[in-house]
């Protein structure tokens with residue numbers, strides 16, 4: 001009962017956080033497009049951040065921008081995306097446009113000296129990623145900050161999950177994400193090839209990013225990929241469902257599976273499963289002629305949506321054997337389950353509240369960088385963002401649907 005109350009209370013507060021007074025010199029954000037994800041990923045987290053103000057929105061249709069601004073309490077409506085990136089009162093441009101427009105608008109905003117919070121997946125492909133993340137605009141003195149918003153990284157439970165993994169001993173890992181049927185409509189940006197849509201770009205990007213972190217390595221090849229195409233009027237080169245098998249150094253295998261079409265009764269929160277190879281562990285209590293072997297399995301329930309619910313099960317199977325002939329003497333399993341919603345719960349003194357979503361934790365670190373403070377050290381580096389797009393390209397190449405198209409810059 002107490003657990004249910006905590007769950008409901010946390011999730012209520014996650015959507016209705018306290019509104020804190022703003023500092024005298026806040027960072028002013030503008031959003032390009034009246035994006036669906038805006039409230040969850042930025043406006044609600046900003047309410048509890050004393051240094052963040054959501055200042056302006058621009059949409060292709062000004063009336064739409066006005067309605068969006070009214071709904072979300074955004075004070076300024078600008079005439080166009082161009083007007084927003086040129087507006088002197090804006091410090092940060094939040095880009096939650098279709099994937100295919102990320103590259104051109106991120107570069108355009110950086111050119112105007114704006115910091116950029118860039119939705120995932122960062123761009124359409126690795127070519128764009130190289131150009132953007134290695135842009136000279138980012139290395140000059142006083143350069144703006146660009147963040148590839150892979151939000152799950154910033155949540156404390158991801159840090160705890162990673163602490164349960166010995167990256168060099170992982171032999172297999174999988175990521176599964178199931179979106180119930182009907183949520184993504186045929187006209188959605190995710191089903192538009194020209195806008196760099198596709199389920200691998202969207203859902204798969206989380207799995208690919210998590211696998212790369214779990215193995216602490218880049219995939220060497222995509223050995224299998226099956227995709228289910230979308231149905232018309234969506235683009236035929238977009239996937240509504242995928243499974244892919246990636247090979248990592250040393251022969252380790254990572255699998256991703258995702259769909260926008262799971263029956264509601266089969267819906268589960270996204271999960272990750274990680275298997276380690278058997279490894280010898282020290283134990284003073286066993287005989288000198290014996291060895292103790294541990295085989296670890298870690299399962300993370302609630303990846304991507306850790307605030308709603310998260311639980312990490314670490315299951316260790318131990319075996320004591322004779323060292324010489326490897327004959328088993330005894331075998332048992334130990335299991336620890338843990339949830340974490342704040343750094344405090346994992347023994348780290350870092351800012352955060354249990355109701356903070358991954359987006360709020362991410363916003364905290366983004367602001368720290370902009371302000372030139374050290375923060376907690378969690379970040380998504382330029383090289384990681386490029387490697388991520390290379391891995392996504394590898395999967396699309398294997399799928400037969402091909403790498404997502406690059407986009408001409410169309411900025412004035």
Ligand SMILES: NC(=O)C1=CN([C@@H]2O[C@H](COP(=O)(O)OP(=O)(O)OC[C@H]3O[C@@H](n4cnc5c(N)ncnc54)[C@H](OP(=O)(O)O)[C@@H]3O)[C@@H](O)[C@H]2O)C=CC1
Pocket residue numbers: 032033034035036037038041058059060061064095096097098099101119120121149151189195202
């Ligand atoms: N971090 C996370 O958890 C999530 C991240 N995302 C990412 O955020 C981005 C936006 O996703 P989402 O908010 O669902 O997207 P939306 O469908 O809400 O589209 C975002 C905006 O794109 C603009 N847009 C510009 N050109 C086009 C075009 N040709 N066709 C359609 N829309 C266009 C529209 O702006 P206008 O108002 O000007 O018409 C629209 O408001 C994606 O990159 C997605 O991957 C999405 C969901 C969750």
Ligand SMILES: O=C1OC[C@@H](O)[C@H](O)[C@H]1O
Pocket residue numbers: 179202203304
């Ligand atoms: O980033 C995302 O996370 C949640 C998904 O359901 C959504 O499609 C995606 O854009």
